[in-house]
Amino acid sequence: MLVEKNVPLQPYNTFGIVARAQSLAHIAAEDDVRAIVDDPRWRGEPRFVLGGGSNIVLTGDLRALVLKVEIRGLRVVDETPHAVIVEAGAGEAWHEVVRWTVAHGLPGLENLALIPGTAGAAPVQNIGAYGVELQDRFESLDAVDLLTGRSFTLDAAQCAFGYRDSVFKHAPEAQAGGALPRNMGDGAPMLPRNMGDGAPMLPRNMGLAGRALITRVRLRLPRPWRPELGYLDLARRCAQTGIAHPGAQQIFDWVCAIRRAKLPDPAVVGNAGSFFKNPSVTPEQCADIIEREPKIVHYPMPDGSVKLAAGWLIDACGWKGKSVGKAGVHERQALVLVNRGSGADSVSGGEVMTLARAIQTSVYERFGILLEPEPVVV
Structure with missing residues (x-):
């Protein structure tokens, strides 16, 4: 090492x-x-x-x-009539995991193509795009306790997935300095769920932020496969091309093309992808905003809440294309903050967060909504 x-x-x-x-x-x-x-x-x-x-x-x-x-490896570890289980080393690039599964005739991840980052980071963030979230395809993961060196395995319930959230984003408050629960290695205690809205509710001592290093991730690819085409951009592609029943490779290609048209390539323009989470509000709050802003982009959710498009809120406040120092808002997608510097004259983290806070203030003052950043600020 x-x-x-x-x-x-x-x-x-x-x-x-x-x-x-x-x-x-x-x-x-x-x-x-x-x-x-x-x-x-x-x-x-x-x-x-x-x-x-x-x-x-x-x-x-x-x-x-x-x-x-930098842990590598991609392989099929199990096949049943209902699913194929694929295992990826945590250091594998996520997009390469998606590309590999599609190329090997293992559909299910194609909507998650071209998301930057590694396979090990995917469950931390519960990544999602175009109608699919990581939790929809998750089987289990292996990790190592950074305090004891002990290996353990978590299933989906134990990861406590939420919207861009998981157990790995919460600090281990009550058990700081102590060992993980004794049965974490061979079947961790099930995490209770908030019966009110279906979202995972973490025990205060179950946070694993800074406490665990994910080594391998296993993904459940369903059989039979059904394309996920409910997202508006994909539905439009179906209509434009006349392809009513696209295969996984076609959806993969569409998603890559859509993302490349909307989002800057981090290899060309530095960025951290979507910078803010899409906020959820009550139907009453949404109706109140619609009265003032009839064009606001919003999506009803299964739990009865309404999700608002954070990019639309930021654009409505006039931030698209604006800059603070060398930190800027992308010209085509207001949800993405970008690095307008380069090399040694690159943007600083302070400039990025100054811009982010200014955007939060604008959106709150106009809509009464506080946007929550997606990236981890270190």
Whole structure:
């Protein structure tokens, strides 16, 4: 295992923010994590897990030991009449996982094509796009406890998935410094659910942010496969092309084309993808906003709430194309904040967050809605 000192992090975050890690370990296997846990040099040192760097905003240098996840591997681990189970190493690029499954005749992930980041980061964020979320295709994951070095497995209920949320985004408040529950390795305690709205409700001591490193993710691809075409952009493609029953490869190609037309490529223009979550409101709140803003983009949800398009709210406040320092709002998609600098003259995390807070203030003052950022701010 390679551990480097004073490592530039600009190549490791898609925003292209200039920052450094005091130490960075390249994690290629579970044993590398255990070696870090057992090494007295790192005992008591804070640790930061880094995947593809596509969902973080660095506001300064990292004094923590950065664990760069580079665990590879893609394989089918089980097949039943109802599903195919595919396992991906946490360091695999997510888009390559999707591309591999489609190329091997294993449909189910095609709507999630071209999302940046790694397979290990996908359940942390519960990524989603074009009518499908990671939780819809999730089987289980393996992880290592960063305090004890012990391996454990979680299923979907134990990951407590929510909208762009999971157990991995919550701090382990009550059990800080202690061991994970004894049965985490062979069937973790089931997490209770909030019976009021169906959303997972975490016990206060079950957060795993900063406590676990995901090593492998298993995905359940359903049989028989049915295309997910409810998203407006995909329905339009069906109508435009006359293809009423597209295959997985066709949907994959459409999703890639739609995303490339709407969103900047992080390899060309630094960004962290969608910067804000789409907020949910009550039907009464939505009706009140519609009275004032009849054109607001909104979607009724199964639980009775209404989801509003954050990009529309930001655009309505006049932010599209605007900048604060070297941080800007993308010209075609107001939901994406971009890096207008380059190289050593790149945007700073401070500029990004100053712009983000200004947008939040504008949207709140006009609509009474506080937008919540998607990326992790470090």
